[in-house]
Every structure is written in C-alpha cells, then in structure tokens.
Amino acid sequence: MLTPQELKVVVSTLGQRRVWLRKSLEDNKVPASQRKEHIDSLKLLDTAMQKLANTGQKKAQNKASPPAPAKTEKGIALEKARILIAEDDEDSAKLLIDILQDFGIKTVDLAEDGKQAFDKIKTASMPYHIILCDWDMPExxxxxxxxKAKASNTLRNAHFIMVTAVSEASRIKQAVMQGVNDYIVKPIDIDILENKIKAALKIAQN
Structure with a gap:
C-alpha cells in the first residue's frame, strides 16, 4: 500500500511519461507501428492515473471521516426466545401458548403448577428468557x-412476569418489592402482552 507521498511521486512520474508520449505522437517522423504502440501506452497510462487518483481521493475521505462503529443487534429475536408459562388452568395455558406462537415464538414450555415451574426453571438446559407465571397456583x-428460584440462583437473567386476576395495588406492590420484573392482569390484553414480551427481549441475554 503506497503512502500519500509515494502516490504523489508515482502520479507525477506517470504524468511526465504521458507528456512525452503525447509529444512523440505529434512528431510525424514516428513510424506507424511505434505510433500505435505509443497510443496504446497512453491509454494504459490514462487508466492507471485515473485509478491512482481515485485511490488518493478515497484515502483522503477515509482520513477525514473515520468509519462509524459497526452496529450490533441487541436483545433476543422473537423466534429465538425461550419462554416458560406457569399456569394451572388448562384453557388459560392453551390460550397463552397460542398467543405466543402467533407472535412468532417457537420455544414455549408449560408448567401446570408452582412446583413444576420451579423444577423447570432449575433444570432447564438453556435458561428461559421470560417466565410468565400465574399468581395463584397449587403447590x-x-x-x-x-x-425460590431467586434464592437458589436458578432464575438467572430471566424476566419474570407475574400474571394475576387481581389488580390490587397491594399485590402489585408486594411483587415489585420482591423483585418481580413486571406483571399483567387477566383477562390478558394481547397488545399489552406483546409489548411487554418485546420489551423484555430487548434487554434479554443468551
């Protein structure tokens, strides 16, 4: 790679050669065969000088404007999300699964009571990104x-969303004080759920 100074010298040398070729073409004494050779050389020189000039311009632009840092994608895509639903009501669980799958989420596990939920969180080979957990469940x-998951350090970075049929301020405050990330009230509003899921996945970690 030529330095700017070296590039300048090369362009100057080629320019001098170009001037000499043009003058030789003006000389009628130059044989036809040599004239053709000079014309071909002149074309090559013009092409080379143009390329060198473009290279110099690009270098100057790069020096004046350093490249912007590469953008990186943050968060987890919907199709790559791992979600656990903890819900003892079969109809509610099925509805939630259908909704999440409609969002494009492919990995949705189900726990039918609180103990199953804790066991699945604890033994998951890949930690869940989001846990949608009903408040009132057996066990x-x-x-x-x-x-329990928090105390045993098995919750890891999962975003814990409490699902409750009761929107009492005292209950919500209790959940927030314990460190629950978010909550959603039944009957579930699909748009609200989608926004909460997407917001959680934006800050989720693999």
Whole structure:
C-alpha cells in the first residue's frame, strides 16, 4: 500500500511519461507501428492515473471521516426466545401458548403448577428468557416460585412476569418489592402482552 507521498511521486512520474508520449505522437517522423504502440501506452497510462487518483481521493475521505462503529443487534429475536408459562388452568395455558406462537415464538414450555415451574426453571438446559407465571397456583404460588428460584440462583437473567386476576395495588406492590420484573392482569390484553414480551427481549441475554 503506497503512502500519500509515494502516490504523489508515482502520479507525477506517470504524468511526465504521458507528456512525452503525447509529444512523440505529434512528431510525424514516428513510424506507424511505434505510433500505435505509443497510443496504446497512453491509454494504459490514462487508466492507471485515473485509478491512482481515485485511490488518493478515497484515502483522503477515509482520513477525514473515520468509519462509524459497526452496529450490533441487541436483545433476543422473537423466534429465538425461550419462554416458560406457569399456569394451572388448562384453557388459560392453551390460550397463552397460542398467543405466543402467533407472535412468532417457537420455544414455549408449560408448567401446570408452582412446583413444576420451579423444577423447570432449575433444570432447564438453556435458561428461559421470560417466565410468565400465574399468581395463584397449587403447590407454590407465583411469588413463591420467584422467591425460590431467586434464592437458589436458578432464575438467572430471566424476566419474570407475574400474571394475576387481581389488580390490587397491594399485590402489585408486594411483587415489585420482591423483585418481580413486571406483571399483567387477566383477562390478558394481547397488545399489552406483546409489548411487554418485546420489551423484555430487548434487554434479554443468551
């Protein structure tokens, strides 16, 4: 790779050669065969000088404007998300699964009670990105699932969303105080759920 100074010298040398060729073509004493050779050489010189000039311009532009840092994608795509639903009501669970699949989410696991939920969180080979957990369940409540998973360090970076049929301020405050990331009230509004899922995945980690 030529330095700007070396590039300048090369262009100057080629320019001098170009001038000499043009003058030789003006001389009628130059044989036809040599004239053709000079014309071909002149064409090559013109092409070479143009390329060198373009190279110099690009170098100057690059020096004046350093390249912008590469953009990186953040978060997890919907189709790559891993979500656990903890819901003891069969119809509610099926509805949630259908909704998430309509969003484009492919990996959706189901726990039918609190104990199953905790066991799945604890034994998952790949940690869940989001846990949608019903509040009132057999074996363990949603809060107890969160508490046990957090205490055993198995919750990891999962975004824990509490699903509740009761929108009492005291309940919501209790969940937030315990460290639950978010909540959603039944009956579930699909648009609200989608926004919460997407927001959680934006900050999720693999």
């Amino acid at each position: 363990l409540t949603g809060l107890e699932v969160h508490s």
